[in-house]
Amino acid sequence: MNRFDYVRPATFAEAIAAASEPGAAYLAGGTNLLDLMKGGIVRPGRLVDVSRLPGLGAIEWLADGGVRIGALVRNSDLAHDSEFARRFPAVAEALLSGASAQLRNMATVGGNLLQRTRCAHFYDVAGACNKRAPGAGCEARGGEARNAAVLGWSEHCIATHPSDFCVALVALDAVVEIAGQGGEYQVPLEDFHRLPGETPGQESVLEPGELIIAVRLPAQAASFSRHARYLKIRDRTSFAFAVASAAAALRIEQGAIAAARIALGGVAPKPWRARLAERALIGVGPDRTHFDRAAEAALADARPSGDNAFKIELARRIVARALALAAAGTPARLPALPGSPFSPVAGVLHV
């Protein structure tokens, strides 16, 4: 691993100043950054350790019923916060379906949003990768691309965003609070990550030195708590990244769907909100025919980027099934295998 300066700032202002220098990176839990540094995929000359910054570690309930989650809250602490899990069960389920307990104990909210892709070629420094080295080419395009994106990709990069947490967050209209040299501002999570276009190395709207300070969920997001699920297909039952996943949340009033929230994971360069699919559900009954139609709409723009056409059909089925699970009702207790299609839950529609 390269040598680096290690800085432990005491305030936001110090952190932002220290991280604005070229070659600097923030260190939170380190579970993604260290891995990338070990492989020489990133080589920061300075690490700005924000893990001890005050004021970033709390889950705050807002007067309007929303919640503000500090950027340093651990993935496990958030998922196991009983009030949070009660109001936002799909977010808790998504968190617990990701990584393993030991990683979730270290991983932070901010780090989860900014984790890098798991494209194998991105990790292979001997190969060409536009994300790692702009203009170098893309080893995945035309190569081994089973896990690559089917939505939102470009000729320059077909990699997916690997987060589970972000999928449930984006479905529920999460907002990212950011601090930078020009002060503080906020961006909807849906607009936080960038599509690859011609610059796949630019993955988010953050400018150098900008720090995520919190993620907020609006009060309205809690109105889906009775019908909200996260469903994730992996190559094995547990502890694997998503091949395809979906967050689905419904508000059902007098037998009809009053509001729907749907997002997909594992299939696009960013957590993928499926607004057309949501619209297709307004006012209709929560049944199989309508869920299938919504799933069609969610994948209408999908096209394979390699040997991954199977993901389109798979993602459709995941969306339909996640909707069916949500309609059946949030379980009183999270299943032993969160997010898994193998969890025995009564009344499940098998697709």
Next chain:
Amino acid sequence: MTEPSASPRPIRVSVNGVDHERTVEPRLLLSDFLRHDLGLTGTHVGCEHGVCGACTVAFDDQPVRSCLMFAVQADGHRIGTIEGMADGETLHPLQMAFWELSGLQCGFCTPGFLITARDFLARNPDPSEQEVREALSGNLCRCTGYQSIVAAVLEAARRLRQAPLAGLGKS
């Protein structure tokens, strides 16, 4: 004030209840600090990418990957390793159950499983088999086929419910 960023840096870490002060390079991994600087070689290093779980230690009582942490991140914190699990000559009930039910063969993965399982049982004293499997999914074993490990954790849970240990799950 921002603390100086110069290369080696003094840290103070409590490991199994004993304070250690050392000066370390910022890029030193916690796993290497434990093994090389402190000579605590019970924490094993397998994949070094956060995948296998052999390097699992307790960080302020919560299991984490010591291969994905710098020693400087542990500064001022408590670390628990496998060396601190037994009470003198008396094995922890989990260690006993692993021994009696063949929860280990080569033993390479065992410290990671034990640290993970100790925390899990502290939070979930009466787990189902499926819950045990999910809780252990972040630890890989190339020898046992997992059946005996799951059985050992369930057996230890049963014994701990009958005779709880003081300070279970603490490092």
